[in-house]
Amino acid sequence: GEDVEQSLFLSVREGDSSVINCTYTDSSSTYLYWYKQEPGAGLQLLTYIFSNMDMKQDQRLTVLLNKKDKHLSLRIADTQTGDSAIYFCAETDLNTGTASKLTFGTGTRLQVTL
């Protein structure tokens, strides 16, 4: 079955880079997503990457994928206090046919300090 794991907590200083890591167990054909959840708010889709890509960059966000190790990371450059939130990685598995459900990790709480 699918399993997605993340470290629980990360603390960084404002202006530094944050790197949030995720490992997944499922197969070769999959999309991987990063979501952000702020207190009292729903999940906000940040970015996604297909498993045949190594890297994707979108403004301050860089996603790196090591397909061999099934390791995904999200780098946030110049981290700001507004980036404080819980970050979830999630995957869909094309081998299930319809790429319907998302399987989420437990989330990483990012704390940005001054």
Next chain:
Amino acid sequence: DTGVSQNPRHKITKRGQNVTFRCDPISEHNRLYWYRQTLGQGPEFLTYFQNEAQLEKSRLLSDRFSAERPKGSFSTLEIQRTEQGDSAMYLCASSLIQREWVNEQFFGPGTRLTVL
């Protein structure tokens, strides 16, 4: 773009009562999903609809849970005979599936259920 909306935002009920939640997806989206999130965990998939058809249900969805999307627009999730273990945040998401393998799901703010 009004986004995905959910009502109510909070629901407190006594054990054994029935509750119903509503989700209004983004208007042109053909897929609608329900997830459940407990404290300190990521969301867990419950069920999803493509238009009005319910295509998949998780084993988490016991027979006390029922979901409908009668006209392919809004959806309701009903929990009968609530139990304390049903206390959670219930999240709704929607997506527009044009290519089968890309599935950008947009989430609503959730309904927080507390069963006393």
